[in-house]
Amino acid sequence: MVGQATVLLGPPASGKGTQGRLLAAAENFAYLSTGRQLRKEVADNTPRGRLAGAFLREGQYVPDDLVVDLVNEWIGRARRGWVLDGFPRTMSQAEDLDRILAAKASSLRAVLFDVDSDELERRVVGRRECQECSWTGNIAEAVVSDGKCPCCGSGLQRRFDDIPENFRKRFKEFQDLTLPVASYYEESGRLLKVCGVGSQEEVFKKLRFKLM
Numbered sequence: 001m002v003g004q005a006t007v008l009l010g011p012p013a014s015g016k017g018t019q020g021r022l023l024a025a026a027e028n029f030a031y032l033s034t035g036r037q038l039r040k041e042v043a044d045n046t047p048r049g050r051l052a053g054a055f056l057r058e059g060q061y062v063p064d065d066l067v068v069d070l071v072n073e074w075i076g077r078a079r080r081g082w083v084l085d086g087f088p089r090t091m092s093q094a095e096d097l098d099r100i101l102a103a104k105a106s107s108l109r110a111v112l113f114d115v116d117s118d119e120l121e122r123r124v125v126g127r128r129e130c131q132e133c134s135w136t137g138n139i140a141e142a143v144v145s146d147g148k149c150p151c152c153g154s155g156l157q158r159r160f161d162d163i164p165e166n167f168r169k170r171f172k173e174f175q176d177l178t179l180p181v182a183s184y185y186e187e188s189g190r191l192l193k194v195c196g197v198g199s200q201e202e203v204f205k206k207l208r209f210k211l212m
Helices: 016-027 034-044 047-057 064-077 091-103 117-126 164-187 200-211
Strands: 004-009 030-033 081-085 107-114 127-130 136-138 191-195
Touching: 004 016, 004 091, 004 164, 016 030, 016 081, 016 200, 030 034, 030 064, 034 047, 034 064, 034 081, 047 064, 064 091, 091 107, 091 164, 107 164, 107 200, 117 127, 117 164, 164 191, 191 200
Parallel strands: 004 081, 004 107, 030 081, 107 191
Antiparallel strands: 127 136
16 A cells, blocks of 8 residues: 555644644545544543543553554555544654554655644633534634534533643643654654644645645
8 A cells, every 4th residue: 555644743732633634634635633533432431442541531641552553553444645643642653653654655744833832721721622523623712602513513522631730741741752753753854844823724724835
């Protein structure tokens, strides 16, 4: 199988999920948010979900072996273009992903979204996620009625990792664990940097321009 993986890197609330879904739709690629998929497995009480749940509730990263297993399964099922949101988060995961893609003769490009910490905290306070569809947004900015999803009308929930203390913990882990991944891709000429501040449409235009 020949294809291309686009890896989206950035701190929590930097817009990876929104931009990842837009990019996948525009390019007709498969899209995976490892965080969203893990939260779904927790809700479904799958074996992997039971293992991952304790880490997610504490705002901690899920161990590499669980996430790599999930991604390997998904890449094996998905079509030849992949958008990965939230993976890899560690150097070990990045090296595992290179091995997975090399076995499929597939290439990789990475995007790092740059957003300052004050803006990230502002986004986190109001961010909510629909458990039934892919909508994620800020209730201070979106048209939300009675706490219902503006797309499908289902209930919205606050994510484990958006609790302020969990967010700060995850932001520190991003700095310690994921910024070295960005450097790893930059050293091999596979990293693009995009300013993540602006409307969804403005950021998406910047992203598409960088990927041209």
